[in-house]
Amino acid sequence: MSSTTNAPVKHKSISYAGWGYFFIAPFVIVYVLCSLIPLLSTFYNSLFENYMDGLKQVGPNFIGLDNFVTLFTPRADGRLEILNYTGNTMIMWIMGAVPQIVFALLLAVIFTSERMKIKGQGFFKTVIYMPNLIMASAFAMLFFQIFSSVGPINQIIMSGGGSAYLFFDNEWSARSIIAFINFLMWFGNTTILLMAGIMGIDQSLFEAASIDGANSTQVFFKITIPLLMPIIIYVVITALIGGLQMFDVPQIITAGRGAPNNTTKTLVMALNSYIGTSKNYGMAGAVSFILFVVTGILSFIVFRSTEPKKEGKKK
C-alpha cells in the first residue's frame, strides 16, 4: 500500500489504470487455461484419428476432416449419427419447451395482473421455482422410480386391473417423461423472466387499452405479446442453448444408453460416451465443434438482440 497512494493527483486516472490488470488477472488467466486452451485443443483433436480399439490404442493420426465426414455419413445400420442425436435432443427440447413457454406466459400474466390482484403470489412463486434448483440427476432418478415397471404409476394401473406399462421401453413415453422433467424444472424460471418483462411494459398502455374497451384477451394478444416479443425471443433462444446441452436427465434415466434403440440419446450424451466410455477423442472433438458452432450462432443472435437495449439504458 505504498507507491500508488503517492501518485500525483493530476494523473489520477492514468496512474490507477494499471490496477485494472491486477483485478482481472485471476479471471483471465484461469479462463485461458481452463476454458480457452481446452476449447482449442478439443477442436484440434477433431482432426485426428484417436481411439481405443479394445485395449489397443489407435492413433493419434492426422486425418483432416474425416471425423466430420464419418459423423455425417450413415452407418451400416442406416443411422446417421449426428442427425439422430441432434434430432433426439431437439424433439425432447421442443416437447418440453412449448408447454414451458405457454405455462410461463399464462402464469406471468396472472401474477402481474393489476385487475385480479392474485393473493399468495409469494407461495406460488416459491413452489413453481423450486424444481429449478433441484438436482437434475435426482429428478431423473425419482421419475425413473415413479414410472418403473414396479413403480407407483404402474401399481396404480395394475390395481385398476391393467397390466404394467414399460414406459422406458417405448420411445415416445420415454421421450415424454424426459421432456416433462425439463418442462417441470424450467417453467418457473421462465415465468419469473417473463414477469420482469411484463412489469417493464409501460402500465399506461394497459389502461389506455381498457378505456378503449379492449377485453383481457385482446390486451393479451395485441399489447402484452407484441411488447414482450424481445424478451420471449431471448427466453426461447437461451432455453434452446440450454436444451442443446441436455444430458443429466436422459443420461440417468436410460443409464447412459439412450434407450430404447438410441431414441433418447442426446448430443452431449454422445459426447460423454466418446470421451468417457469409448475414448474416441477424434469423434468427441468433432461433436464438440458442431455443438460450439450451433451455440455460437444462437448466442450471437442473443448478443445482437440485447446489445442495443443496454446502450439505450445507459443514455
Place this chain on the structure above:
Amino acid sequence: MGKERMDFIDKGSKTSLFISRLLSYIFLAFVTVLSLFSFYLLIINATRSNAQLQAGFEILPKEHFFDNLVTAWNDTSIFFLPQGMLNSFIVAACTCILTSYFSAMTAYGVCVYDFRGRNFVHKAIILVMMIPTQVSALGFVQLVNQVGLTNTYWPLIIPAIAAPATYFYMKQYIDSTLPLEIVEAARVDGSNEFRTYNFICMPILKPALAVQMIFAFVASWNNFFTPALLLDKKEMYTLPIMLSIVRSRINSQAGDMGEVYMIILLAIVPVVIVYLFLSKFIIGGVTLGSVKG
C-alpha cells in the same frame, strides 16, 4: 387518476373479474400440484419399507423413515453416502466462494479502472458467456490427465474463478450501486486499491455476492457432467455420480427401493432447506442474473 379508472372498469365487469380470478386460482392450484406431486411421492415412498413398496401404492406415509435413513446412511456396499454428501459440499463450498470473489473482483476491475483493453475484455467475457462447458470438456479432461489431477477436486474448483455469468451479474450490480466517489475517498485516505476492494467495496456488494454464492453452490452441488468424467474413485464420488451408480445397479439387481428413495431425498434436501429459507431472495436474484438462462 389511474386508480379511478381501474375502479370504473371493475364496476363494469364484476362477473368477468370473478370468473377470471376463479380460473386463475384453479390454474395456480393445478400448477402447484404439478410442481409438488413428485416430491410428495418421494417423501412418502422414503417412509416405506421395501416390502411395502413392492406390495402396492399407498397415498399415506408409513413408519419406516428412520429405517431407510439408517440403511442409506450406513450402506458401504457400493459407496458411502455421507462421504458423497461431504464431497459434494466441499466442492460446492469452494466453488461458490471462488466464483463470487474472483468474478466480482473482475467486474470491479472493469468498472473502476480505465485500463487499455477494458472494453475488449468486457465484450469478450459477454461473448463467451453462452459457450457450454461441455464444448471444451475433451480438452479439459486431457489437460487434467496430463497434469495428473484426475480424481482430485482441483479441476472442479479452480475453473470456478472464471465464471462469465457471475461477472456479468456483478458488473451490472456494481454499475448501478457502487459510487466511484467511495473509491476516490478511500484513495485520499491512503487506502491501497486492493484493500479498498476487500474492505470498503465488498461490503457494499454483499447482497449481490450472496445471491451469486447461492446460485454457484447449487449449480456445483447439482453438477454431473464434468465430475463424472474426472472422478472414478469411489471415495471421491459426488452425489450426482452416486445417483448414476444407483441407477445402473437397478438394471442388474433389484435392491432396497426404500433406500433408493431415501438416497434421492438426501441428495436434494440440503438445497430444498436453503431454498425454503431464502426463496424470496433467490427468486429476486433470478431476473438480474437472467443471462444465465
